[in-house]
Amino acid sequence: MSSPLDVLLARAGIAGLQAAPASKLAKKGVRTVRDLLEYVPRTYMDISKTVKIRDLKIGEQATVLGTVHKVDGRYLRGRKHMLSVKVGDGTGYVEVVYWNQPFRAKNFSQGRVVAVAGRFERRAGKLQVSGNVIVETIRGDDDGVHTGRIIPIHPATEGVSPMMIRRYVHSALKRYAKDIEEPLPPELVRRRKLPPRAEAIGELHFPTGHDTYVHAKRRLAFEELFVLEAGLAVRKHRFEQEVRGLAQAGGAELVERFLGSLPFKPTGAQRRAIEEIAADMAEPRPMHRLLQGEVGSGKTVVAVAAALVAAGSGAQTAFMAPTEVLAEQHFLTVRRLLDPLADAAPSEDGRLFGEGFGVELLTSAVTGKARERALEEAASGRATLLIGTHALIQEGVAFQRLGLAVVDEQHRFGVHQRIALRAKGADGADPDLLIMTATPIPRTLAMTLYGDLDVGVLDEMPAGRIKVRTKVLGPGDRDQAYDLIRSEVAAGRQAFIVCPLVSDSEALEAKAATTEHERISKDVFPDLRVGLIHGRLRSSDKERVMQAMRDGEIDVLVATTVIEVGVDFPDATVMVVEDADRFGLSQLHQLRGRIGRSEHPATCFLLTSLDEADTEQRQAARERLKAMSETTDGFLLAEKDLEIRGEGQLFGRGAVTAEDGTGAPAQAGQSDLRFASPLVRNVELLADARKEAFALVEKDPRLKTPEHAALREEVRRRFGERLDWLFAG
Ligand code: ADP
Ligand code: MG
Numbered sequence: 001m002s003s004p005l006d007v008l009l010a011r012a013g014i015a016g017l018q019a020a021p022a023s024k025l026a027k028k029g030v031r032t033v034r035d036l037l038e039y040v041p042r043t044y045m046d047i048s049k050t051v052k053i054r055d056l057k058i059g060e061q062a063t064v065l066g067t068v069h070k071v072d073g074r075y076l077r078g079r080k081h082m083l084s085v086k087v088g089d090g091t092g093y094v095e096v097v098y099w100n101q102p103f104r105a106k107n108f109s110q111g112r113v114v115a116v117a118g119r120f121e122r123r124a125g126k127l128q129v130s131g132n133v134i135v136e137t138i139r140g141d142d143d144g145v146h147t148g149r150i151i152p153i154h155p156a157t158e159g160v161s162p163m164m165i166r167r168y169v170h171s172a173l174k175r176y177a178k179d180i181e182e183p184l185p186p187e188l189v190r191r192r193k194l195p196p197r198a199e200a201i202g203e204l205h206f207p208t209g210h211d212t213y214v215h216a217k218r219r220l221a222f223e224e225l226f227v228l229e230a231g232l233a234v235r236k237h238r239f240e241q242e243v244r245g246l247a248q249a250g251g252a253e254l255v256e257r258f259l260g261s262l263p264f265k266p267t268g269a270q271r272r273a274i275e276e277i278a279a280d281m282a283e284p285r286p287m288h289r290l291l292q293g294e295v296g297s298g299k300t301v302v303a304v305a306a307a308l309v310a311a312g313s314g315a316q317t318a319f320m321a322p323t324e325v326l327a328e329q330h331f332l333t334v335r336r337l338l339d340p341l342a343d344a345a346p347s348e349d350g351r352l353f354g355e356g357f358g359v360e361l362l363t364s365a366v367t368g369k370a371r372e373r374a375l376e377e378a379a380s381g382r383a384t385l386l387i388g389t390h391a392l393i394q395e396g397v398a399f400q401r402l403g404l405a406v407v408d409e410q411h412r413f414g415v416h417q418r419i420a421l422r423a424k425g426a427d428g429a430d431p432d433l434l435i436m437t438a439t440p441i442p443r444t445l446a447m448t449l450y451g452d453l454d455v456g457v458l459d460e461m462p463a464g465r466i467k468v469r470t471k472v473l474g475p476g477d478r479d480q481a482y483d484l485i486r487s488e489v490a491a492g493r494q495a496f497i498v499c500p501l502v503s504d505s506e507a508l509e510a511k512a513a514t515t516e517h518e519r520i521s522k523d524v525f526p527d528l529r530v531g532l533i534h535g536r537l538r539s540s541d542k543e544r545v546m547q548a549m550r551d552g553e554i555d556v557l558v559a560t561t562v563i564e565v566g567v568d569f570p571d572a573t574v575m576v577v578e579d580a581d582r583f584g585l586s587q588l589h590q591l592r593g594r595i596g597r598s599e600h601p602a603t604c605f606l607l608t609s610l611d612e613a614d615t616e617q618r619q620a621a622r623e624r625l626k627a628m629s630e631t632t633d634g635f636l637l638a639e640k641d642l643e644i645r646g647e648g649q650l651f652g653r654g655a656v657t658a659e660d661g662t663g664a665p666a667q668a669g670q671s672d673l674r675f676a677s678p679l680v681r682n683v684e685l686l687a688d689a690r691k692e693a694f695a696l697v698e699k700d701p702r703l704k705t706p707e708h709a710a711l712r713e714e715v716r717r718r719f720g721e722r723l724d725w726l727f728a729g
Contacts, residue, residue, distance in 0.1 A: 004179040005034035014171045016164070024160050036172050037180070037201050038220075038674050039165070041152035044213065045134055047115045048149050053092035056120050056127060063117040064089060065138065071108045085135070087116055094120060097130035107161075113138045137163045150207045169205050177202060183714035184223055185707055188692060194219050218685070221676035225686050228673075229693035230703070231715045237701045243422075244429045245286030246403050251312020252278070254344060255305050261340035262301065269460035270298055274305045276456050277434060281309050281404070287432035293458030294634050295438045295593025296465065300330065300568075302458070303406045304337050306434055311357065311384045315403020315426055319387045322409050324363045325533075325542055326566040330408070331361040331387045332550075333568070358383040362392060365539030393420045401426040407435045409565045438565075438593065438634065439586065468596035470604045470629045472580070481576045481605040482524055489528055489555040493573040493600060497558045498591060499534075500579035509560045510536035516578070517558040528555040535562050564590050570598035580606035580628075581621035585641040588628050604628075620644050 010022035012033050025031070030039050050065045066089035073083040083098040085108050096116055098104050108114075118133035136153055154165040180198040182189065189196070195203075195216070203216035255274060259266050266274075273291055280287040293299045307317035319334070321327040338357045360374040360383040377383035381400030386392065390410065402424045425431045435453070473480060485495040499516050502508040513534040521530035531554035533545045542562075548554045549569055557563075557572075564587060575595045580588065588606070596602035606625050610618050627640040676685065697703070703712035 003034070003181065005037065005176060006032050008032055009036060009168075012172065013175065014168050017168050017171075021160050021164065021168075024157050025165075028155070028157050033172055033176050036169060037176065037205075039154055039169070040217070040674060041205065041213075042155045042162075043134065043153050044150050044207065045115060045117050045136055045153055046150045046210070047117075047138070050115070053089050053094055053127065055091075056094070058122055059119060061117070061119050063115055064094060065113070065115050066094070068108050068110055068112045068114060069093065070110065071105060073102050073105045087114060092127070094127040094129060096133060096135055097128055099130065107135075107137070137161065139163065150210070150213075152205045152207075166205075173202060173205065181710050181714075183227060183710045185696065185711060187707070188226075188696075194222075197223065217675055220674075222685055222689055224673060224675045225689035226693050227711065227714050227718055229686075229690040230697060230711060231718065233694045233697035234701065234703065234715070237697055240285070243286060245284055245432065246313070246315060246426060246429045247282060247284040248310055248313035248315060248403055248432065249282040250314065251309035254308040254312045254341065257341060257344065258305060258308055258337070262337070264462065266301060267298065267458075267460045267462055269293075269458045270302055273302045273456050273458055276454075277302070277306045278309050280454065281306070281313070281432050286430035287434065288453050289432075289434050290453045290455045291434060291436045291458065292455065293436070293438060294461065295590060296461065296597050297438075297458040298462055299408070299436045299438075299458060300333055301337070303408065303434065303436060304334055306404060306406060306432075307334075307385050310403040310432070313403060315401045315431075316378070316381065316383065316399050317385045317404040317406060318392050318397075318399070318402060318424075318431075319385055319406045320390045320392050320408060321387070322390060322565055323562065324365055324389055324539055325546060325562055326408070327363050327387055327389050328361065328365070328543055328546060329567060331359065334385060334387060335359050357385065359385045359387065362386055362388040362397065363539065364389075364391075365543065393424060397424075399424055399426075402431045404432045404434065407433070409437060410435065438590065439638075464599040466596065466599065466601045467632050468592055468602045468604050470592065470606065470632075472606045472608060472625045472629050475607060475609050478576075478607065481574070481607070484603055484605075485525070485556060485574050485576070486528075488574050492552075492571065494549065494552070494554065494569060494571050495556045495574035496563065496572060496576070496594060497556060498563070498575065498577045499558065499560050501561065501582045506535040506560075510534040513558055513560050520556065520558055525556055529553060530555065531557045532559075533557060533562055534560040561587070561591070563594055567594050568597055569594070571600075572597070573600050573602040574605075575603075576605045576607065578607050579609070580625060581608045581610050581618070583624075585624050585627060585637050585644070588624070589634055589637050592628070592632070 008022070008031060009017055009025060010019045014033075025036070028039075030036055045063065047063055047065060049063070051062045053064050053066065056062055056064065064087070066087040068085060069088050070086040071083070072086075073081065075081050081100050081102045083102060083105055085096040085098075087094050087096065094116060096118075115136050115138050116129065116133065117135075118129040118131075120127050120129045122128070134153070136151070152166060152169070153162045154169070156162050156165065177198050180201055182197045184194065184197070188194070197220075200216040200219045203212045204220065207213040207216070255278070259271075259274075273293075277287070277289060277291075280289055291299060291302060293302075303319060307319065310317045319330060321330055338359065341357065344357075358377055360377050362371065362374045362378075366374060374383070374386070375397060378386045379398045379400060386397065386399070388397075390407065393405065403426060405421050421433065422430050471480075488495060497516065497520060499509065499513040502512055513532060517530060517532040521528075531545050531548060533542060537545070545554070545557070546567075549557055552571065572595045575592060577583065577588065577591060583591070592604045595604060606628060608621070608625060610621055623644050624641075627637060627644075631637060631640075696708075700708055703709075703715065
């Protein structure tokens with residue numbers, strides 16, 4: 001069913017909205033009339049009551065309407081830039097001052113009609129406003145779109161100003177408001193006395209009163225969460241009805257022996273997580289558990305313990321990592337960790353396996369005879385653990401009796417992967433699933449958004465860890481970082497030099513890394529052992545480099561982001577990130593997690609050539625670096641990231657629904673949640689929506705009744721094809 005709202009903007013018959021602005025808006029994720037109508041204003045400005053400049057009261061918040069008389073930008077001594085915009089309304093003048101934002105000059109030309117809202121002060125005899133000020137261009141020949149009311153200020157984009165967007169939205173509302181459908185069930189709308197959707201959308205853009213948009217937003221947020229939860233409820237319902245798991249209740253002794261054999265004492269959090277997992281696995285329904293733990297919190301040990309529960313219950317484990325490099329590392333780690341248990345019989349009931357634990361590696365780097373052997377070990381059941389990349393379950397790997405799948409460092413595990421996994425379970429049952437991630441998602445939020453995942457947290461770091469010190473350096477200060485590398489290497493430690501991100505191109509990145517490696521090994525550290533790793537190296541070469549690093553044969557490793565996730569070298573204590581401003585916050589956090597993995601103090605240098613924050617983009621980059629230097633707490637950083645990037649973009653399409661098997665990042669500017677905040681702020685609303693949605697699905701599990709047709713359609717639209725299998729049959 002297609003709705004008139006799904007028409008592309010350039011064809012929507014909206015005055016002035018032709019191909020050029022439409023393609024610019026599309027970059028912001030605003031492609032259709034629906035997108036435009038759901039494009040949430042950044043803020044509002046009340047110009048229903050403006051004040052004459054003559055009547056302005058000093059220090060009070062007010063809005064004036066006037067014409068730009070003069071625009072003047074210049075650098076002052078000390079290189080500070082000052083942009084001054086003089087606005088007059090016939091009764092006097094005010095001056096709007098912007099510091100260090102020269103790019104704003106292009107927004108103002110003489111004669112332009114603007115509204116200025118802020119707190120006006122008197123400085124040097126002039127009425128001035130700076131800092132927290134909103135200046136908005138208003139069309140002179142107004143038809144009521146812009147003046148005499150509360151106006152929306154939508155997030156602008158290159159070449160499409162808030163004023164233009166305001167006109168488009170106004171015209172879209174006129175023409176399409178009648179096509180806005182109500183996805184909420186009529187009973188719910190009546191009982192909760194909700195305004196109709198069309199009305200809420202209208203208020204969202206052109207509020208008729210001072211706080212009407214607040215109610216409108218709340219209603220839309222509720223609806224959005226309700227639809228999301230309804231989708232999750234349908235899935236959960238179906239899942240519980242149709243899916244059978246293995247009751248894996250063995251392995252307790254193995255786990256105790258394992259924990260006792262570790263060279264360190266497991267943290268309380270690790271013990272708790274293992275207990276939760278063992279309890280879940282003992283149940284006959286399949287486990288679906290997400291384990292969150294900061295980088296370095298020790299998730300691998302928990303995964304191995306879970307594998308021992310499976311082994312002790314007579315089943316195999318598939319352990320999947322996002323990269324070959326990481327799979328290889330896990331393989332070595334797991335084998336080492338299980339070494340002390342070599343004499344233990346893996347399966348208590350003797351149902352499987354030969355002597356000791358078979359651990360096999362299967363990545364695309366494992367070929368020929370070695371590959372055949374690994375496949376044979378998996379199929380015969382002699383391999384207790386099969387370690388590989390996420391493709392493991394999708395390749396033609398047969399297991400004798402698969403009981404557990406561990407997915408490391410990926411919080412998105414799509415339906416396709418789950419289906420592939422299901423097909424491999426023992427006795428036609430779903431294997432237990434443990435997903436591990438360092439991506440911090442507030443707990444309540446994760447529980448609700450993932451719907452059918454149970455969430456556990458490793459909220460305790462191994463004892464003795466010292467926080468990584470982080471310093472932001474200009475390019476002139478590089479020597480400071482190199483000096484520290486030198487002294488740390490002299491003390492037997494290792495360092496990473498991370499090369500800049502190059503426009504999503506692995507080939508260019510590899511080239512840049514190769515050049516940097518040459519520079520570092522010839523000009524900077526000719527006396528040290530400098531290694532190189534990047535995505536374009538052959539698998540066997542990557543392996544060799546990782547092994548050399550482990551064996552302490554490399555002092556300084558020049559790397560691309562292939563080392564971003566999971567890599568564990570306890571002796572690495574220094575990291576230099578070149579052009580750190582190009583990286584996202586979560587990426588920097590992951591990268592930094594590669595050092596400080598022992599009791600030795602560690603330092604991370606973030607290099608940047610951004611000095612003046614003269615564009616919004618650069619400003620955001622500087623804020624990211626500042627946040628990095630202020631905290632090592634992943635949760636705080638995630639919240640900060642939301643703040644800087646704007647809400648709703650942290651998780652992207654796949655993560656919110658946990659359905660996007662591709663693991664691809666969401667497109668910039670696009671998010672699943674348009675109205676609801678993914679921050680804890682909306683948790684109550686979320687809980688409320690969840691309760692309603694689950695109650696409804698309890699009564700109508702497939703949303704088959706006619707009153708739920710619109711809801712069903714909306715769930716489909718939101719979840720996309722990825723959920724179609726839910727409704728099938
Ligand atoms: P992550 O959670 O980032 O995957 P890892 O599992 O790689 O963390 O563990 C990080 C490092 O900490 C490893 O070197 C590991 O051996 C070590 N480690 C794990 N648990 C503990 C513990 N309880 N005490 C001390 N060190 C630990
Ligand atoms: Mg890990």
